[in-house]
Amino acid sequence: MKNANGKEQRNKEEERQEEKEQRHKEVDWTGYFQSIRPMCPWSLKAWMENKILHIQHTQGCELTWCACFRASGHEALLFEYEDLSVDQLLVIVDKIEAKYPDLVAFYSHPIEEDNNTEVPCVIVQDKQTLTDLRKKIGFENE
Numbered sequence: 791m792k793n794a795n796g797k798e799q800r801n802k803e804e805e806r807q808e809e810k811e812q813r814h815k816e817v818d819w820t821g822y823f824q825s826i827r828p829m830c831p832w833s834l835k836a837w838m839e840n841k842i843l844h845i846q847h848t849q850g851c852e853l854t855w856c857a858c859f860r861a862s863g864h865e866a867l868l869f870e871y872e873d874l875s876v877d878q879l880l881v882i883v884d885k886i887e888a889k890y891p892d893l894v895a896f897y898s899h900p901i902e903e904d905n906n907t908e909v910p911c912v913i914v915q916d917k918q919t920l921t922d923l924r925k926k927i928g929f930e931n932e
Contacts, residue, residue, distance in 0.1 A: 817870065817908050819844070826905050832923050833866070841865040847872060852882055853889050856914060860890070867914040874910040876901065882912050892917055 823834040836842050843864040845855055852869060859867040869882070879897035886895040895914045898907040 819868075822907060829905060832926075836865045843867045844870065846870045849874070852886055852912070856886055856890050856893060859914060860893070860916075865915065865919060869912040869914070871910040871912075875899075876910075879910055879912055886912070886914060894920060 819837060820834070823830075823837045827834055833842070841864050843855075843859055843862060843866070845868065848855060848869060849871060855867060855869070871879075874882075876897065876899045879899060883895040883897050886893060893914050894917045895912055897910075897912050899910050900906055900908055
């Protein structure tokens with residue numbers, strides 16, 4: 791009996807470890823930005839040129855990072871999370887836009903499929919910069 795219980799417990803521990811590793815898997819951001827080029831043609835170039843400030847697992851410090859982002863010269867700010875729901879992401883988006891009316895925030899969640907990210911995230915951009923980029927639709931020298 792001890793062997794059977796021990797084996798069962800090991801299997802459960804292995805399953806938990808696999809789940810944890812899946813949550814911590816590395817996202818292929820280059821591949822993601824490549825995939826959304828039809829909707830956001832400038833994002834891949836910005837990613838490749840390190841113009842997207844990428845912050846991982848910073849729940850609770852978003853407003854501080856937004857203040858840093860505004861002074862950084864980056865074109866976008868990407869918050870990557872582990873296990874947030876769409877509702878939790880919406881709260882963060884609302885909080886950012888209420889504090890910084892010159893910024894626009896978008897959420898992306900894997901359950902929404904289509905062109906959404908593999909992990910929950912919030913993307914923040916300067917409203918005027920985004921408006922200007924959208925007017926261009928397509929970087930020069932891409």
